[in-house]
Amino acid sequence: AVSSIAVGLRGPLLHVAIVQAALPQGIVPFVFAKEYNVHPEILSTAVIFGMLIALPITLIYYIFLDL
Numbered sequence: 001a002v003s004s005i006a007v008g009l010r011g012p013l014l015h016v017a018i019v020q021a022a023l024p025q026g027i028v029p030f031v032f033a034k035e036y037n038v039h040p041e042i043l044s045t046a047v048i049f050g051m052l053i054a055l056p057i058t059l060i061y062y063i064f065l066d067l
Contacts, residue, residue: 015062022058024050 004014026047033040 019058019062022054022061024054026050 004010004017009017024047026043030040030043030047032038033043
């Protein structure tokens with residue numbers, strides 16, 4: 001809350017920032033896996049499953065907090 005006031009985030013922009021920050025960031029490991037050919041297909045599947053698990057949990061948490 002304090003950091004959102006310091007940066008000036010309010011309303012829908014704050015809500016979007018919270019949801020984006022809570023989602024897993026898998027693109028950087030995928031780029032490295034693709035670059036060095038270290039099982040990129042397995043990692044891409046893991047990133048998709050991680051997103052499918054994290055998105056509903058994040059949205060439920062978001063609604064529960066009534067932000």
